[in-house]
Amino acid sequence: MSLYARSAAPGTFVIRGARVLDPVEGIDSTLDVIIEKGVIVELAQPGGKAGGKPVAAEGLVLAPAFVDPHVHLRVPGREDEETIASGSAAAAAGGYCAILAMPNTDPVVDCAAVLGALVEQAQEDALVPTGFMAAISRGLAGEELTEMGELAVAGAAAFTDDGKPIRSAGLMRRALQYAGSTGRRLALHCEEPTLSHHGQMHEGIVSAELGLGGYPSVAESVAVARDLALAAYEEQPVHLMHLSTRESVELLRRALADGVRASAEATPHHLCLTDEAVRSLDTNLKMNPPLRPEEDRRALIEALKDGVISCIATDHAPHARQEKDVPFEAAPFGVTGLETAFAALHTNLVEPGLVSLETLLERMSAGPARAFCLPIPRIAIGEPANLVLLDLESSWMVVEQRFRSLSVNSWLLGQTLKGEVALTVAGGRVAFGSERIGA
Amino acid sequence: MAEIRAISDDVRTSTEPPKRHLISIEDLDREIIERLLATARNFARSLEREMKKLPTLRGRTVVNLFFESSTRTASSFELAAKRLSADVMTIRAVGSSVDKGESLKDTAHTLNAYQPDVIVIRHFQIGAPRLVAEATGAHIVNAGDGKHQHPTQALLDLYTMQEAFGHLAGLQVAIVGDILHSRVARSLVQALRIVDAQATCIGPPALLPRGFGQIGCEVTSDITQIESADVVYVLRMQSERMAAGENFVPSLREYSARWGITPERLRPGQVVMHPGPINRGVEIDARVADSPDSLIEMQVRSGLVVRMAVLYDLLTKGPVSLARPVDLNEVA
Numbered sequence: 205m206s207l208y209a210r211s212a213a214p215g216t217f218v219i220r221g222a223r224v225l226d227p228v229e230g231i232d233s234t235l236d237v238i239i240e241k242g243v244i245v246e247l248a249q250p251g252g253k254a255g256g257k258p259v260a261a262e263g264l265v266l267a268p269a270f271v272d273p274h275v276h277l278r279v280p281g282r283e284d285e286e287t288i289a290s291g292s293a294a295a296a297a298g299g300y301c302a303i304l305a306m307p308n309t310d311p312v313v314d315c316a317a318v319l320g321a322l323v324e325q326a327q328e329d330a331l332v333p334t335g336f337m338a339a340i341s342r343g344l345a346g347e348e349l350t351e352m353g354e355l356a357v358a359g360a361a362a363f364t365d366d367g368k369p370i371r372s373a374g375l376m377r378r379a380l381q382y383a384g385s386t387g388r389r390l391a392l393h394c395e396e397p398t399l400s401h402h403g404q405m406h407e408g409i410v411s412a413e414l415g416l417g418g419y420p421s422v423a424e425s426v427a428v429a430r431d432l433a434l435a436a437y438e439e440q441p442v443h444l445m446h447l448s449t450r451e452s453v454e455l456l457r458r459a460l461a462d463g464v465r466a467s468a469e470a471t472p473h474h475l476c477l478t479d480e481a482v483r484s485l486d487t488n489l490k491m492n493p494p495l496r497p498e499e500d501r502r503a504l505i506e507a508l509k510d511g512v513i514s515c516i517a518t519d520h521a522p523h524a525r526q527e528k529d530v531p532f533e534a535a536p537f538g539v540t541g542l543e544t545a546f547a548a549l550h551t552n553l554v555e556p557g558l559v560s561l562e563t564l565l566e567r568m569s570a571g572p573a574r575a576f577c578l579p580i581p582r583i584a585i586g587e588p589a590n591l592v593l594l595d596l597e598s599s600w601m602v603v604e605q606r607f608r609s610l611s612v613n614s615w616l617l618g619q620t621l622k623g624e625v626a627l628t629v630a631g632g633r634v635a636f637g638s639e640r641i642g643a
Numbered sequence: 644m645a646e647i648r649a650i651s652d653d654v655r656t657s658t659e660p661p662k663r664h665l666i667s668i669e670d671l672d673r674e675i676i677e678r679l680l681a682t683a684r685n686f687a688r689s690l691e692r693e694m695k696k697l698p699t700l701r702g703r704t705v706v707n708l709f710f711e712s713s714t715r716t717a718s719s720f721e722l723a724a725k726r727l728s729a730d731v732m733t734i735r736a737v738g739s740s741v742d743k744g745e746s747l748k749d750t751a752h753t754l755n756a757y758q759p760d761v762i763v764i765r766h767f768q769i770g771a772p773r774l775v776a777e778a779t780g781a782h783i784v785n786a787g788d789g790k791h792q793h794p795t796q797a798l799l800d801l802y803t804m805q806e807a808f809g810h811l812a813g814l815q816v817a818i819v820g821d822i823l824h825s826r827v828a829r830s831l832v833q834a835l836r837i838v839d840a841q842a843t844c845i846g847p848p849a850l851l852p853r854g855f856g857q858i859g860c861e862v863t864s865d866i867t868q869i870e871s872a873d874v875v876y877v878l879r880m881q882s883e884r885m886a887a888g889e890n891f892v893p894s895l896r897e898y899s900a901r902w903g904i905t906p907e908r909l910r911p912g913q914v915v916m917h918p919g920p921i922n923r924g925v926e927i928d929a930r931v932a933d934s935p936d937s938l939i940e941m942q943v944r945s946g947l948v949v950r951m952a953v954l955y956d957l958l959t960k961g962p963v964s965l966a967r968p969v970d971l972n973e974v975a
């Protein structure tokens with residue numbers, strides 16, 4: 205199990221009177237959840253006399269904590285933008301009990317030495333269990349495979365060249381063949397670079413009007429088609445990252461029906477926004493893949509509901525203030541998301557009735573855990589406590605001062621969201637909201 | 644002009660109303676365009692006098708900030724400000740394209756210390772005028788930002804068409820060439836829509852932006868479609884688009900053969916316009932450029948009075964009534 209966190213004393217407490225909602229266990233009832241030394245020991249009818257420090261949770265929802273399979277922690281190399289400590293604190297505040305970090309750092313996580321240093325750092329600093337993906341190709345150059353066997357032994361959770369597509373179909377085939385022997389998944393950034401070429405936003409009416417370089421939907425879907433065909437041919441599993449287009453979803457749906465072992469993720473921003481938002485030229489709306497039109501957003505929501513897309517991933521991508529404080533075309537791609545994912549999706553998908561709360565909770569927790577063979581957070585006796593306590597009625601405004609992340613490039617700044625994380629328990633330790641635990 | 648959307652309203656702490664800017668044609672409506680063209684016409688009359696200078700903007704400061712090469716736009720704004728007696732300073736930062744965002748914001752802060760009334764900015768990146776608007780207290784005039792907008796060009800083109808035809812509504816305008824990379828085309832299509840004229844964009848398939856047909860103009864690669872146009876508006880074929888491997892068109896020679904504007908392709912009564920600088924023999928035949936049907940030189944003259952009108956409108960508070968002729972000697 206390739207997740208690492210700093211050691212801390214496991215908690216002993218009782219979460220009293222919450223609506224316990226675990227879509228995997230099929231629980232939806234008001235219960236007291238008794239945790240001893242970090243382990244769930246009893247699910248009791250409310251009002252019992254069980255000992256332990258109480259957490260008053262009447263009116264709140266207690267669910268399995270979230271798992272984010274796509275986070276940029278920016279270490280090594282850009283510790284001004286994020287660190288393991290700040291990024292994992294942001295994850296804790298967002299309700300996560302596990303996160304997976306991307307290897308497109310400086311230096312790239314493409315050898316056991318770099319990975320080993322990260323694992324050590326996480327054991328010192330990580331507030332929630334953190335895993336690290338290693339690169340598929342050395343230096344993300346798309347030419348030579350990394351030593352995946354040694355990297356897997358050193359703790360790599362999966363392999364990805366995220367941020368860059370694998371240009372060569374031949375190398376992709378070799379990566380699929382070899383990764384299979386290590387028992388680790390490939391997580392793929394699907395983009396045909398000769399089609400996304402200089403693209404700044406989705407190619408469509410809005411880009412035509414603004415004059416921004418177009419990044420067409422087909423730049424993603426031709427890569428999805430190629431990689432699904434290779435995965436089918438090699439009979440290997442793949443995970444498709446940050447899908448953004450209707451065509452990609454249709455290709456995935458067909459491949460799943462044909463028995464291809466594929467999983468896929470969508471981000472909160474692609475599920476909540478469309479390319480119309482880019483008219484403001486706000487650089488916090490610039491991401492790769494870009495925001496797409498409403499019909500693509502609707503296709504992503506449908507796929508999330510029926511499970512074709514089984515994971516929500518934030519693609520949390522912190523950037524220094526001065527790098528985003530520039531004209532749109534000069535700005536880097538990426539937005540933060542760990543601390544706002546649940547609230548944004550609750551506000552924009554659950555409240556309007558587009559997605560049920562149960563589905564959202566499952567896609568933020570069990571879905572991603574399953575895709576990467578991580579332990580599934582469950583509310584069951586004998587399980588380690590991986591819990592998030594949610595106040596669905598609380599409205600709060602997204603402001604810079606609230607962020608634990610070192611970066612503030614959020615597309616939600618200034619917006620009021622409904623739904624707030626009150627307490628996060630990760631691996632039996634209280635990672636966020638400890639002030640809620642009474643004496 | 645209408646305020647640009649949601650700029651700095653939230654940042655501004657005082658109750659001072661947001662500054663008016665000219666950043667995109669989309670922010671204008673028909674009434675404002677008519678007002679600007681009427682003001683420009685008044686200025687054109689005033690320039691017929693022997694004494695061409697007006698005291699209107701005496702004591703006001705206009706800064707021209709050009710991050711991209713320009714001959715006609717920079718000189719036109721400078722002369723427009725001088726004709727109105729404003730103090731004008733032109734800063735050319737051409738070649739400093741390595742200095743991107745941060746330096747642009749810092750440059751804006753530095754200039755703001757001089758409390759300019761207007762900053763005219765040309766930049767190679769979309770969104771630069773917005774950034775300067777947020778960083779300074781000046782009225783911002785967009786003199787071209789990347790492939791996005793060039794609103795004063797569209798206004799001077801409308802002015803030129805109105806002078807030539809006496810009206811704008813119902814005019815048919817064929818815009819020919821590299822639409823994809825053209826801020827002039829984008830601004831002009833929007834401006835023509837506002838005044839109820841019809842635009843048709845004609846060019847090689849890869850140089851027609853996908854989705855353009857859905858925003859109220861015809862899009863075709865068939866050059867014979869210029870037939871019905873009153874105005875044939877020719878865009879410059881930018882040589883950088885011809886770089887090896889780009890393949891927007893197979894060659895410049897083939898472009899000229901299929902889309903170049905020659906006397907044979909025009910019919911009597913059509914006029915030809917071009918935002919300049921022109922590539923004779925590429926997008927436009929020299930005989931067309933020099934013919935009496937060419938309004939190219941008139942466009943340059945229109946540019947001066949239209950830019951005077953823009954500066955005047957931004958700096959004189961409140962809308963100028965169309966019913967009342969502008970008093971050109973009024974000190975703002």
